[in-house]
């Protein structure tokens with residue numbers, strides 16, 4: 605596998621995070637809470653690289669392929685992300701907010717949100733990727749193919765890389781790692797602990813003072829999605845308006861422990 609060139613590393617990290625967020629959501633559904641695996645299932649030890657690393661996944665193993673082990677999932681996400689990232693159109697590999705705002709032509713080429721039929725063409729993508737995704741039942745042909753899988757990931761990715769830098773107020777509390785799972789090498793985004801959607805209500809009803817409305821937590825993509833699945837805007841504003849309050853919940857702690865074990869290769 606060719607390494608990611610230095611000028612693409614930042615975007616790759618964001619892409620990997622978007623992709624693993626999608627994988628985590630796929631495998632943690634429909635059950636609300638992620639499964640915890642205390643011992644390896646069957647004879648396959650957790651340290652074994654996922655079968656999909658080979659070009660021809662062995663159909664024999666399909667019955668017991670699952671990605672609930674953190675190691676397997678991290679390997680799998682890294683493999684899918686690196687291969688897919690290499691086959692992206694080159695402008696998408698280095699794009700940032702400044703390039704984006706200066707290129708009206710890019711903005712017409714890439715109209716968000718992408719759908720399965722409007723994603724950027726990936727002619728060089730190794731067909732083994734589609735096979736791997738379907739082996740793990742991440743995709744289900746014919747309706748949920750690889751394009752349908754990649755569309756929301758690429759939409760999420762593009763919206764993150766073209767996002768304006770955060771307001772100075774929000775960066776005051778910038779953390780060195782995700783404040784929930786504590787992973788410190790992945791891209792973080794800020795989460796308004798009192799969601800903006802309920803700001804005026806929160807002040808009117810006296811839940812919070814005006815000056816607390818901009819309190820943010822720095823979270824990785826997976827934890828950010830998790831928090832919004834965990835509770836609605838109003839509940840977040842009333843019961844979970846600090847990281848400490850969130851971490852008091854057992855479900856959040858269990859999530860943090862599980863997702864915190866996902867470490868990409870070489871970290």
Ligand SMILES: [Zn+2]
Nearest residue numbers: 782785824827
């Ligand atoms: Zn996190």
Ligand SMILES: [Zn+2]
Nearest residue numbers: 794795796828
């Ligand atoms: Zn948020």
